[in-house]
Amino acid sequence: MKDYEVIIGLEVHAELSTNTKMYCNCSTSFGADPNTHCCPICTGMPGVLPVLNEKVVEYAVKAGLATNCDISRFSKQDRKNYFYPDLPKAYQTSQYDLPLCLGGHLDINVNGEKKRIGITRIHIEEDAGKLIHDAYTGDTLVDMNRCAVPLIEIVSEPDIRNADEAVAYMQTLKSILEYLNVCDCKMQEGSLRCDVNLSVRPVGQKEFGTRTETKNLNSFKAIHNLIEFETNRQIKVIEEGGKIKQETIRWDDAKGIGYAMRAKEDAHDYRYFPEPDLAPIVLSDEYVNNIKDNLPEMPHIKKERYMKEFSLPEYDADILTSSIKSANFFEKANDICNNPKAVANWIMGDFARMLNEKEIEIDESKVTPENLAELINLIDKGTISSKIAKQVFEDMFESGENAKEIVEKKGLVQMSDEGAIKELVEKVVQANPQSIADYKAGKDKAIGFLVGQIMKETKGKANPQIVNKLLLEIINK
Amino acid sequence: MDLYSLTLTEIAKKIKEKEVTIKEVLDSVYSRIDDKEAQVDAYLTLTRESAYKKAQELQDRLDNGEDIGVLGGVPIAIKDNICIKGVKTTCASRMLENYEPIYNATVIEKLENAGAIVLGKTNMDEFAMGSSTETSYFKKTKNPWDLTRVPGGSSGGSAAAVSADMAYAALGSDTGGSIRQPASFCSVVGLKPTYGLVSRFGIVAYASSLDQIGPFGKTVEDVATMLNVISGHDEKDTTSANLEEKDYTKALVNDIKGKVVGIPTDFISTGLNEEVKMAYESAIETLKSLGAQVKEISLKTAKNCLPTYYIIADAEASSNLGRYDGIRYGHRAKEFSDLDDLYKKSRTEGFGAEVKRRIMLGTYVLSAGYYDAYYKRAQQVRTLIVDEFKKAFEDVDVIMIPTAPNTSFKFGAHDASPLEMYLEDMFTVPVNVAGLPGISIPGGFAKSNNMPIGIQFIANAFDEENLLRFAYTFEQNTKYHEAKPQFIKEDK
Amino acid sequence: MSVSKEDVLHIAKLSKLNLTDEELEMYTKDLSSIVDFANQLSSIDVEGVKPTAHILNIQNVFRKDVMQPSFDREEILKNAPSKDAGCISVPKVVE
Structure with a gap:
């Protein structure tokens, strides 16, 4: 041929x-x-x-x-x-x-x-x-x-x-x-x-x-x-x-x-x-010149700007600017939460997947830029964990409710109270002597198991950084 | 004197001054129609019911001291290619036999606002294609001056109705002479305004770049009054000129001293009937005697206008008439095997021979391989004709030629040769091709058959004032317009 | 004949018209004589002449983009020879 x-x-x-x-x-x-x-x-x-x-x-x-x-x-x-x-x-x-x-x-x-x-x-x-x-x-x-x-x-x-x-x-x-x-x-x-x-x-x-x-x-x-x-x-x-x-x-x-x-x-x-x-x-x-002078920013120009202004990788900037709807969504959300990378990740990640599944466009979703920005703020402030955030987002996507409401209604606020977490950590450590022994024998993986147990006890609400910190303190004591 | 035989201006005054009621006027005109219509066949539809209703409304308003408009209570006739909401508009075609528009033409709105009453819709050549009103699907309108002769066309019904005192005035449309030639054949005044002066919105299109609506009247004054009402910018018509509105009755000045009239010698040299020529020469003498300056001019390209006209008109027509396909309105064949068969049968049954001829010629000149030789070339020649007239009007105020080369002919006279029929239009089409205003006014009678002869004035674009002034002066000093059709004399 | 029977059949087809044999004869003759007559245009020198685009010197006649109510469907379909379900009905369109 x-x-x-x-x-x-x-x-x-x-x-x-x-x-x-x-x-x-x-x-x-x-x-x-x-x-x-x-x-x-x-x-x-x-x-x-x-x-x-x-x-x-x-x-x-x-x-x-x-x-x-x-x-x-x-x-x-x-x-x-x-x-x-x-x-x-x-x-x-x-x-x-x-x-x-x-x-x-x-x-x-x-x-x-x-x-x-x-x-x-x-x-x-x-x-x-x-x-x-x-x-x-x-x-x-x-x-x-x-x-x-x-x-x-x-x-x-x-x-x-x-x-x-x-x-x-x-x-x-x-x-x-x-x-x-x-x-x-x-x-x-x-x-x-x-x-x-x-x-x-x-x-x-x-x-x-x-x-x-x-x-x-x-x-x-x-x-x-x-x-x-x-x-x-x-x-x-x-x-x-x-x-x-x-x-x-x-x-x-x-x-x-x-x-x-x-x-x-x-x-x-x-x-x-x-x-x-x-x-x-x-x-x-x-x-003609009047129309020319008033043309909106075109995708390739916007992309350059995103890379410069928001320090986004080219890949991210490209995807965000490929549609005016996602670009507008991005800019609106970022204006509120001022965390460009996080907004970009959401838009390109779970959000994009869910839109795709539903075969709708970003402006047809129940999630507003304001809601997404609020969700990101909640993460940034440590009110909820990223893991919980995914759950909240799914709720937002289905119901259109705002993040704060969902978090409060479902009691998803992250536990950051060291005293309370410490009690739990001690309880889990006592209940799992074998894992402590494994850890001390050099099996780092055992830590993951213990963290998992603690998260399970708190239904994922415990602040993982604090859990990690306290766990290591207690084991290494 | 019977009310119906008065002029529009006279009857409007009598109504306004309450010398007569609008109902009396309507009664008079309808009884005249009842009396003469069987002989003349000018109308396709009569709108008695709505006319009397409107008469009552107007009379009530008048009695209330309201101003009912310059045409308040005056009954007029409308050519059947101008859309009136809820009134059959057939274009004298089987295709639109039962068609009722759902909107009013702009001119109809304007007439309504001026207080006019519509008597009915007048007969015409099918889709305005013809010069004798013989191509109507429904009936043949007779010339009130001799019932064995045609009234001219395509607005033959409107011309005959005004001539026979079956309407005070009428609207027609003029694509290549369809107002002026029947006006000439029936001895009434017919004005084709400058292209763009009167809105075309609501006139069923024949040839878009040539069509103009215009009035028929018994006098130049009546026509000027009608023009005042129907002219003016219309934002629904892209080709409507956006100019300051004028009062055309101000142009009715009985004085043309020192004005210059152009005589195009090329036109007179061939194809002109001897009696028409005599009337024309006498018209020249009249103008001279009234102090006008006569200047010979040459319009040699315009003289060859006819092919240009037919190519452009038929090309546009072939496209404009595509919409009559049996789908949304109009005639649909009873039986058909598939969509294409529906199209072909509906159109074949719905259109008459002349319409088909023009659709096919128009299709031919636009089809692949012929466009440049015919359509494009015709538009180039059109440019030359426009320029030729422009140049002529640098030296003259108006141009005068006969309206038609012959007087009215017998029914069927041109059946054998469509081309011969087309040649009847040679004095009227240049005006449409160049977009100019033209008027035909009574200019005497042929000795041999006592049929009317029309004299045509042509003016520069949007110079209806000079046109009306010449026409008015000629009319006032000749009085040909006062003669009434023979059959009326015989009856009395 | 400057216009052939084939030409006439072709333009009749483009115009969606059926012709009987007699009509074909007649229109071939008529169109030929009109086209012959129209051919006198070829004697006019149009070298470099611009075709008339518009008889009035108009340009840029526009409408504002402002919505107005449409007509009632009943009115729109009033003159339709055949209708069904708020639509005009035509024989099956085959592609």
């Missing part, structure tokens, strides 16, 4: 987190009853006209600047004509030859190696509605709530070579869009999704192979698995002497299989032309 090179380009669709739709004042919020966020404009009734939401331009320019694009000073919107039940006007308003942003790039990090992925363009366009399959009647139902929700489409250069790079690119992009607060990036709700264009060619061949397109992937896992699947499939076809057909693949994530979609008879002829109902977008240097 020859060696193959995989050529991947991504077209990422990000729904903009504006209050209203692209061309009307209907809400963009997700999850409403079908067809309740609709008006004559977004449902394409006869006679209606669009008026562009100013935030759409602003958000797209932000995304363009944050991905190092040139911002077009003259740009226009075009109609892309095709029939589909989720497209009420039978054209999608998009941008064809004069998009808002051109020629940028993103730097990604894969297994410690940096790579630059080119961005061809970013344009604004409207989303389509949602089609729901009605299992009972076998018909398809059309929900127009999502019709004309604004999107940006971010088109990458074919610079991506494998699944890991694709996922890293998506993660970096997601992180940037979240930092900019232009997209909520809820992939499971479809507000961030991507199309994968993929082809393979034998190493050394100059021409690109025939590519396939897979639409609407909405998880990192799906992107990763599709790329692996499609890469193997294409190589296999070629190895067996076959030819790759230019077609659209539908990815079944549950089964881990891609299917070729029924080829459309009418070859794509979208008959793009300038949208006569909308005005050109002409941006001044002043407008």
